[in-house]
Amino acid sequence: MSDVRVRFAPSPTGYLHIGGLRTALFNWLYARHEGGTFIVRIEDTDRDRSTDEAIDVILEGLRWTGLTWDEGPYRQTDRLDLYRQQAMGLLERGQAYWCICTTEELEARRKEAQATGQPLKYNGQCRERGITTPTQPAALRFKSPQEGETVVEDLIKGAIVFDNAVLDDLIILRSNGYPTYNFSVVIDDAMMGITHVIRGDDHVNNTPRQVPIFSALGYAIPKFAHLPMILGADKARLSKRHGATSVLAYQEMGYLPEALVNYLVRLGWSFGDQEIFSLTEMVEKFSFGSVQKAAATFNPEKLLWLNAEYMKQSDPKQVAHQLQPFLQQQGYDPNSPIQPQGGLEALVPPLRERARTLVEMVDWSLPYVIEPVVRDEAATKKFITPEIAPSLQKFVERGKALEPFTKETAEQLFHVILEEDGLKMGNLAQPLRVALTGRTTSPGIYDVMELLGKDRSMNRILEALQHVSSCGIVPTDA
């Protein structure tokens, strides 16, 4: 194992979203590529917005996509003493100071600065006050360097130069005693020996604020890699407005985790013209050098295509397994005798040519797993006609005697009847399809019959013929 240590550090204020998952993925890929350690750390220092439910959901999302972690999940709220201790050290060494400006004052100043077009920067009012023992609520601020420049050597974007004059004296300890993000992240990255900070590029501007804290504390500065953002179709940062952004929502919509991950890795990373990568391949081929600098737009159509590709390439048994819970939601009972011939996995090869998600596949599956079949009225009326009824009748009579009843023997019978009755393929196939499945679209009818088996196939045709007889058009003794 190499000494590379990376972390995914979500804040548990909501679900795991697409952007977060992509960040986690790139951390994971780099860790695995280098044989390093992937750490999960929950940044829950915002005690108003953090919830345990959110932690569960985030971890569940990570598990679903197979991004296994080696250490953690650590929680920052378990480490509060550590941050306070480090903050006090800074205070003692004169690298931090108490600030008694109230939130209201700060807010008012910000508003005014905004209105007059001034920089929205803390004015340093308390910097020289030298408050040693505050008698009112006070926050601790870090004395940021105000001269010179800070250069961040980003692994993706290259060197980024910041004039230190733009740096705020940022709050590191809130008046409630909790550390703020920019402080706890530094302490943890340092103490956990993080070697590479891989995060969204909405954090680039935080980097020059964090670097001086590492230095003030005497810690080594990690390497940074800032990933481009993922945008919605309107080019705005991906958010709820853009529809589903929760990772688990994709699970519910019937996406395969491997497909989602594959889609996400290609949002910002590429390897020549290759589109499809197994997890192993991604790990092997990943490098920061081929990570895009520009933001990417999330394209649900391409995700759909990839998902369809994965369903086609996966082991049918595996797909059937993933399909089952979705089917059960629609009333399928795995213990019922009503099963496709060959089991659920026999359904997968014909249906995956027609479905792009597991949810779509469920709809195609219904005729084979639910009795009685749901019949489309219009289709039945149109195709199950008095004219074709005798041929269907004949199909049943002879079909009953077929042994074995397979798609091959069904096909033979079909052709015999075509010839005898002088019919074209379409004349008989479409009525048969409607009789068997209740709908006008399905896999090839021989496949359908094999999936249904002899008894159910014959019964379905008979049921359909009832429709003709109940209309009183032709008598039938079926």
Next chain:
RNA sequence: GUCCCCAUCGUCUAGCCUGGCCUAGGACGCCGGCCUUUCAAGCCGGCAACACGGGUUCAAAUCCCGUUGGGGACGCCA
């Protein structure tokens, strides 16, 4: 407003670092055709981009500068 980042088909991208092989390649989507018992799938073909302006050079998508456009950040959020 200030700071930072970015810029190849509608979208994801290859090419850029190490200028000529680029008449700019692939993929999604779209359009057309083939196949065909329906719907798909599959196969074949088509439309479609180097943001703009200046340099540098024999030669620029590739290097430099500027403009424009887009994104991000500016919290006692993370």
